[in-house]
Structures are given as C-alpha cells and as structure tokens.
Amino acid sequence: MKVDAVVTPTGAAPALGPAGLQDASQLQAARSAAQVDMLLDVQALQVGLRAPGGQIRPIVRAAGFTVGRGEVLALVGESGSGKSLTALALVRLFGANGLDPRLVAAGRAWLCTRSGERVDLLSLGDAELQAIRGREIGLIAQDPMSALNPVMRVIDQIVEARQRHLDETAAQSAGQARRLLADAGFGDPDRVARCYPHQLSGGMRQRAMIAIALAAQPRLLIADEPTTALDAAVQWQVIDTLQRLRAQQGLSILFISHDLGVVSRIADRIAVMYGGQVVECGPAQEVLLRPAHPYTAALIDSLPRMTPEATLPRPIPDIPADPLNPPPGCAFHPRCAHARPGACTTQVPGLTDLHAGRMVRCHHPLGRPQEKAHG
Numbered sequence: 001m002k003v004d005a006v007v008t009p010t011g012a013a014p015a016l017g018p019a020g021l022q023d024a025s026q027l028q029a030a031r032s033a034a035q036v037d038m039l040l041d042v043q044a045l046q047v048g049l050r051a052p053g054g055q056i057r058p059i060v061r062a063a064g065f066t067v068g069r070g071e072v073l074a075l076v077g078e079s080g081s082g083k084s085l086t087a088l089a090l091v092r093l094f095g096a097n098g099l100d101p102r103l104v105a106a107g108r109a110w111l112c113t114r115s116g117e118r119v120d121l122l123s124l125g126d127a128e129l130q131a132i133r134g135r136e137i138g139l140i141a142q143d144p145m146s147a148l149n150p151v152m153r154v155i156d157q158i159v160e161a162r163q164r165h166l167d168e169t170a171a172q173s174a175g176q177a178r179r180l181l182a183d184a185g186f187g188d189p190d191r192v193a194r195c196y197p198h199q200l201s202g203g204m205r206q207r208a209m210i211a212i213a214l215a216a217q218p219r220l221l222i223a224d225e226p227t228t229a230l231d232a233a234v235q236w237q238v239i240d241t242l243q244r245l246r247a248q249q250g251l252s253i254l255f256i257s258h259d260l261g262v263v264s265r266i267a268d269r270i271a272v273m274y275g276g277q278v279v280e281c282g283p284a285q286e287v288l289l290r291p292a293h294p295y296t297a298a299l300i301d302s303l304p305r306m307t308p309e310a311t312l313p314r315p316i317p318d319i320p321a322d323p324l325n326p327p328p329g330c331a332f333h334p335r336c337a338h339a340r341p342g343a344c345t346t347q348v349p350g351l352t353d354l355h356a357g358r359m360v361r362c363h364h365p366l367g368r369p370q371e372k373a374h375g
Contacts, residue, residue: 039071046106047086049324059276073268074269077258078274078316082275082323083258087139089105148197178190183245203238219251228257260288261303269284280362294337328345
C-alpha cells in the first residue's frame with residue numbers, strides 16, 4: 001500500500017490513499033450504526049519507514065478503530081503485528097522508546113479534547129502535541145524500567161508531569177502525587193514516593209508508571225503491554241488497578257496486549273491486528289466466543305485450557321507475516337487453514353461489516369452472521 005502523505009512534526013494534514021479512503025468510509029458506516037460516543041476516532045492510519053531514497057515502506061496499513069468515552073478497547077495480536085507502532089503514532093513518539101526516527105505516519109486520528117475541540121493528532125505541530133501528551137493522553141510504556149527516569153524519585157516524576165500541565169504549587173503537586181500512588185494501589189504511598197525506580201519490584205514500577213501516566217488527569221490512557229513479564233498475581237493487581245481507576249475517573253483506555261486471558265478481563269471491545277492491519281473488530285465477548293477472522297480463531301485455539309475436556313493448544317503454523325514484505329493477497333493466507341486459491345492469494349481483502357460495530361477483513365469470514373458487505 002502506498003503512503004500518499006506523511007506527517008512531520010510541523011506537517012499539514014496528510015492525504016489518504018484510495019484503499020485508506022475506502023476503509024475509512026466503511027468504518028464510518030459502522031461507527032454511525034454503533035452510535036458510540038467517541039473520544040478517539042482513528043481513520044486509515046498508516047505508518048511507514050522512510051528508505052534512504054525517500055520512498056516510504058509501509059508497516060501499518062490502514063488501521064482504523066474508535067475508543068468511546070469510558071471504554072476499554074484492546075488492541076491484540078502477535079509480536080510484530082503493529083500494535084505498539086499504532087499506539088505510538090497517536091502521540092508521535094517514534095524517535096523515543098528505541099524506535100527508528102525515520103518512521104512516519106499518515107491518516108487521521110481525531111481526539112475530542114476536554115475543551116470540546118476535535119483535533120487531528122497526526123497534523124499537530126510540536127507545541128500543540130506537547131500540550132496533548134500527558135494532559136489529554138497518558139502513556140504506560142512497555143518497559144517501565146526503561147521508561148522511568150532512574151535518577152529521579154517517583155514523587156519527583158509525578159510532580160514534574162503535573163507542573164507541566166496544571167496550575168498548582170509544587171507542594172500541591174506533591175500532595176496529589178501521594179494520592180495518585182494510593183489510587184494506584186500502594187498501601188504506603190509516602191515510602192514509595194521517596195523511592196527510586198530500582199528500589200521497586202516490577203509490579204510496583206508498573207503501578208508507579210500508572211500514577212505518572214495519570215498525573216495530569218488525562219481522559220485517554222494508552223497502556224502498552226502493561227502486564228508483560230509480570231507473574232499472574234501481579235498481572236491481576238495491575239488490571240484491577242486500571243479497572244478501579246476507570247470506574248472512578250471515567251477513563252478511556254487503549255489496552256495493547258498479546259494475552260487474550262488478560263484482555264478478556266478488561267476489554268469492552270477488541271481490535272485484532274495482523275501484518276500491520278486491523279483484521280477484526282467488535283465487542284469483546286463476540287470476538288472471543290465467535291471469531292469471524294481465521295487469525296482470531298487461531299489465536300484463541302493456541303491458548304491452553306484448564307477444563308477436563310480441553311484439547312492441547314494448537315500453535316499457529318509458520319511465522320508471522322513481515323509487515324515490510326507481506327505476501328500477496330491476504331497477509332494471513334500462508335498460515336490460514338481456510339485459505340482458498342484465488343482471492344485469498346491474490347487480492348488484499350477489504351473490510352466487511354457483519355453487523356453494527358462488528359468488522360472483519362477476510363474474503364471468507366467464519367460464520368458470516370448477518371453479513372453486509374461494502375463496496
């Protein structure tokens with residue numbers, strides 16, 4: 001897929017390619033049908049890598065989804081499917097977190113700010129974006145040990161975030177920092193506030209990251225693999241913390257994970273990514289119980305089950321598609337048990353609207369309930 005326009009820190013709003021426009025119109029029809037009170041509306045998001053000759057090699061292709069007010073949308077898929085790139089494109093942090101600064105983005109990402117203004121995150125300049133980061137959108141990075149400042153105490157990192165965006169004294173910020181740590185589940189917030197990151201366990205660092213991400217009272221939280229590398233008990237502590245803060249503050253969350261067990265506990269809706277594309281999206285229970293895309297079904301089949309009649313997990317054969325060099329046709333067809341010669345191997349599938357809010361990108365969706373194809 002060609003990236004017709006890219007965004008620089010001071011760039012104008014980009015144009016969408018033809019495929020992106022088609023997908024955007026189909027998603028808009030589903031959004032209208034679902035009547036979601038949207039906080040974030042991502043349309044035909046494309047992320048590419050600028051080659052030495054100036055050519056853009058696409059990695060994320062036409063990703064589209066919405067996040068409603070107070071809603072948790074889980075973005076799931078195997079490592080390398082484009083989940084983190086999609087999230088980081090929204091706040092344009094490609095030069096940070098060890099990512100290649102040659103990455104560029106196109107498309108639209110409309111955010112409804114607390115003032116009621118609707119802004120396109122991908123067309124904002126540096127100063128405008130700095131006002132959005134932290135205040136409107138909080139970010140929990142994948143690795144809290146590398147994301148936290150190792151030479152600053154936890155309280156100083158929270159105070160710094162509040163002072164950047166809120167009109168209050170340092171003493172007021174420090175008091176609120178302790179409250180945020182208590183909200184994040186710390187029984188002794190005063191002690192944790194005085195700690196440096198290396199003095200905290202993995203789960204404590206993750207909860208400290210939550211407190212920092214929510215320091216300036218954002219309405220949207222991007223949680224990028226917040227439970228990775230944590231044991232099961234600590235994972236549930238982190239999930240319970242996010243659920244409680246969501247209920248208390250009306251927080252919207254874009255939750256990125258490859259763990260469907262964790263996702264099933266927190267998500268209202270799920271968007272499944274493969275090869276840089278969103279291949280299925282819908283209510284969490286529908287997606288998990290009645291997957292429409294063969295890749296989603298394969299992900300579910302690869303999970304271990306603890307019931308007496310459970311069969312052994314079935315791993316997905318072969319390796320994930322390379323987003324920079326996808327196979328022709330459907331990116332999943334080399335690994336798909338349902339692929340057929342013809343369209344699957346030669347034509348990139350478009351989005352199909354199964355019913356309100358339920359989308360799939362497949363030539364032969366599983367089940368095909370109430371199918372209503374577009375275009």
